[in-house]
Amino acid sequence: MLRWHRPLMLAAGAMALLAVALIVPLAVDDRTLDGMPLWAKPLKFALSIGLYSFTWAWLLSLLRRDRRWARWAGTVLAVAGVAEVAVIVFQAARVRRSHFNVSTPLDATLFSVMGMMILALMVANIVAAVAVLLERQADRPTTWGVRLGLVISTLGLATGGLMTGPRPGQSAAGGIIGAHTVGLPDGGPGLPLLGWSTVGGDLRAPHFIGMHALQLLSLLPLALTALSRRLPVLSHEQVRLRLTLTAGGLYAGVFALSTWQALRGQPLIRPDGVTLAAASALLLAALIAAAASIRAPKDATPAADRASRAEATR
Structure with a gap:
């Protein structure tokens, strides 16, 4: 694992440490936001992005050919994921909504930054997925498991776009x-x-x-x-x-x-x-x-x- 994609492994490690640190405020802080414990959302995103980063570090380690563009896509995945979680934690500390919040210039700016990070993450996800899909793995079950996982996860990531449009x-x-x-x-x-x-x-x-x-x-x-x-x-x-x-x-x-x-x-x-x-x-x-x-x-x-x-x- 020490030879896996370093930025993604650093992102995964940072998210793991953050998740552990968030357990304390989640347990002792009884404030809520949108009906949920204030620190539940940062914890969920830390766990999710940490697992996502670790998995991508593993997938990129499967590449037998050194594709520089794939490594750059992995770096974008790491930076975008960490940046999104950073905004979520910052907004939770302010007891403000992170998503869909345009009530003040600062909130609107942070939500725009999150939108750009998600767009960058989606593009990098597709680029990295192409690199991995071009590779044949050790056997056919592994090859097809990776392929199916990449396609469905990309579609799942894209469903985030369904949430951003204005409601009636x-x-x-x-x-x-x-x-x-x-x-x-x-x-x-x-x-x-x-x-x-x-x-x-x-x-x-x-x-x-x-x-x-x-x-x-x-x-x-x-x-x-x-x-x-x-x-x-x-x-x-x-x-x-x-x-x-x-x-x-x-x-x-x-x-x-x-x-x-x-x-x-x-x-x-x-x-x-x-x-x-x-x-x-x-x-x-x-x-x-x-x-x-x-x-x-x-x-x-x-x-x-x-x-x-x-x-x-x-």
């Missing part, structure tokens, strides 16, 4: 432009720590789900390889590839479904019949695909068996 009745004179919640003002009842609305649609849910495909789908093939020692069927690369593709399809479906649900003004934890039906169909399709995936290829033997037989022949 909003204007700069009112001090707020944009919202997380669909159909209701921000600040109503929400899930503990996450703050996602429990009475209206909340675009933070698909934003979170999509962004963290980068970690979950990229690491899934590694987990399947580790499990292959206990489950012989996973020794077949083709089986691991099928399961990875199935998981990617399921994750993409969950992301799409949560986005659709939020845009309809529906709380994540209170789906209606149509949403439940779509979720049930998605789960059923994934279970059928997973069951079909774990059948070992008829003409294939585990990689370990092939290697041992080849050695015996020699």
